[in-house]
Amino acid sequence: MVDTSKEELFQLIKRLRDLITVKMSNFISIFLQNLDSRSIGAVAGLALAIFFTWRMVRLPSGSQRRQRKRPAAMPSNSGVSAPSNAPLIPSGACSTSDDASAQNVVDEFFQPVKVTCRLLGVILEENSPEELQKQATVRSSVLEVLLEITKFCDLYLMERVLDDESEKRVLVALEDAGVFTSGGLVKDKVLFCSTENGRSSFVRQLEPDWHIDTNPEVITQLARFIKYQVHVSPVRIERTAANVFGASSLEHFFGSI
Structure with a gap:
């Protein structure tokens, strides 16, 4: 059920991306038809400014991964041992595939022109x-x-x-x-x-x-x-x-x- 919900979320993001692309393309096409050359230059300059802003605020996925805290190692002299049937994988590791899928959707959305x-x-x-x-x-x-x-x-x-x-x-x-x-x-x-x-x-x-x-x-x-x-x-x-x-x-x- 969880996997189905996440897949629906990914599809929703993709549809939203496509919708924004189509709407913006139609808007720009109609808008530019009614502009003089100076205004066209201003719009194009604005487009480059948007790229500037996006590049500055977007954090690489690799940096995000490096900031995640790893579970603290248990001291060897604590006298406490983990149960033999305890899972030997970090907490949240099962969501790695989902995180990668979500990141792929985001990366695809922000592909450079x-x-x-x-x-x-x-x-x-x-x-x-x-x-x-x-x-x-x-x-x-x-x-x-x-x-x-x-x-x-x-x-x-x-x-x-x-x-x-x-x-x-x-x-x-x-x-x-x-x-x-x-x-x-x-x-x-x-x-x-x-x-x-x-x-x-x-x-x-x-x-x-x-x-x-x-x-x-x-x-x-x-x-x-x-x-x-x-x-x-x-x-x-x-x-x-x-x-x-x-x-x-x-x-x-x-x-x-």
Whole structure:
């Protein structure tokens, strides 16, 4: 009976999580449709602030386990011995499996937002693979926003390149900008391909919550597969889908942080 009640509780938590996700997604989608670019940036900044707060107040499960007090050992000279039929397991050990199940539900609820983003025209000054054959430069104006995203989101960067040397230039530029040391990004999460379709395939395989791109064809292809997208373009464009938002730059979309 107890196990059944706990299982019902776990299912209730999962349903609550799904309900909150759906309601918030619908709210954000409707809300953003009626905002100007400055307000959109404010909302996105608020989202990052929520991540800040959650990270500060959430206590790792490992720390909680370490704080549990163990039963005091009985002195050897006390002259008292435990009954031979007494259970030789710590009090509450039978609930370990239930605690683990509950923790798994909580961890699943608080999974970080996964974001995929192309490099050219968003993170880098360059706008074409041909330019990367000569140089790669991280845009100074986007660096602060990028570092905040890497701290609180599961970020993957990707780009189409024409040769191995271009890959090296991009990685060196990101490293020199401090992205790999100051943020949560690692080099393994910088992906390269030889075609635009290759980038689309990366995104679909990763199944991110957000994708950021400059290519309208890629945005259109992914619109029905990805929850939300940001179409970065220097000129104002019409929205192609309800889940696609336009911005002149990534830092403009997120506003001042």
